[in-house]
Amino acid sequence: MDPLITTPPLPGPKAQAILRRDVGGVISQSMVREYPLVIDRAEGMNLWDVDGNRYLDFSAGIAVMNLGWNHPDVVQAASEQMQKLSHGGAFLDYCSETPVRFAEKLVSMLPRNLNRVYFSNSGGAETIEAALKLARHHTKRKYFIAFYGGFHGRTYGAVSLTAAKVIQRKHFGPFLPVVHAPYPNPYRPFGSRKATCDQDVVRHIEEEIFPMEVSPEEVAAIVVEHTGGRRIYRPADHVSEAPA
Numbered sequence: 001m002d003p004l005i006t007t008p009p010l011p012g013p014k015a016q017a018i019l020r021r022d023v024g025g026v027i028s029q030s031m032v033r034e035y036p037l038v039i040d041r042a043e044g045m046n047l048w049d050v051d052g053n054r055y056l057d058f059s060a061g062i063a064v065m066n067l068g069w070n071h072p073d074v075v076q077a078a079s080e081q082m083q084k085l086s087h088g089g090a091f092l093d094y095c096s097e098t099p100v101r102f103a104e105k106l107v108s109m110l111p112r113n114l115n116r117v118y119f120s121n122s123g124g125a126e127t128i129e130a131a132l133k134l135a136r137h138h139t140k141r142k143y144f145i146a147f148y149g150g151f152h153g154r155t156y157g158a159v160s161l162t163a164a165k166v167i168q169r170k171h172f173g174p175f176l177p178v179v180h181a182p183y184p185n186p187y188r189p190f191g192s193r194k195a196t197c198d199q200d201v202v203r204h205i206e207e208e209i210f211p212m213e214v215s216p217e218e219v220a221a222i223v224v225e226h227t228g229g230r231r232i233y234r235p236a237d238h239v240s241e242a243p244a
């Protein structure tokens with residue numbers, strides 16, 4: 001395996017040149033590059049930047065690379081599928097066996113009542129949009145309850161639920177009718193005690209939100225991002241983020 005870092009200080013010269021082109025106007029800067037890392041290739045848990053530096057990827061590619069990058073089984077399955085039938089429209093407008101087989105396999109691993117699969121292009125916003133529509137369609141109700149600190153995506157429904165950074169919402173409203181509640185975070189409890197932080201939030205919803213903001217009969221769904229409740233403690237780090 002080649003050495004880890006060969007061109008300190010980082011980013012190296014080739015990365016800097018690409019970063020300059022990136023911010024130079026050709027690509028929308030609405031999505032923030034969190035790190036000045038310009039990736040060239042990856043394998044397993046290793047990433048190589050364009051200057052040949054190797055990094056160990058402890059973020060699992062924003063948590064979607066649990067099998068590691070370019071896992072040979074995934075690469076083989078994807079390339080076989082691309083050669084056989086390359087476009088998802090073959091399923092959306094017609095039918096093919098692969099998605100049906102995949103859904104059956106997923107359902108076989110899920111709890112008994114989770115027995116139907118909806119495929120979407122993104123793991124976040126598009127799925128949230130579908131869930132909001134489903135909840136409204138089924139209940140005929142308009143409102144949602146979501147939690148402070150949650151990030152659900154950048155489309156209109158998803159950003160209506162999101163209350164993580166104000167810059168993600170600024171000048172985009174009005175949004176869907178969403179009431180936000182504090183998240184039951186035991187490390188920064190909304191009430192005074194860590195041990196009762198979950199009951200304190202339920203009490204807040206029942207005793208403050210329902211009598212004062214929205215009747216429970218009008219709430220279509222309560223949406224929870226299970227990693228929610230994050231708090232941004234260093235706003236200065238984030239003010240440069242452009243809205244997406």
Ligand SMILES: Cc1ncc(COP(=O)(O)O)c(C=O)c1O
Pocket residue numbers: 122123124125126151152153154225
């Ligand atoms: C917690 C969380 N929810 C939702 C989303 C939105 O997902 P996507 O951009 O795949 O639609 C993201 C993406 O950053 C996310 O981190």
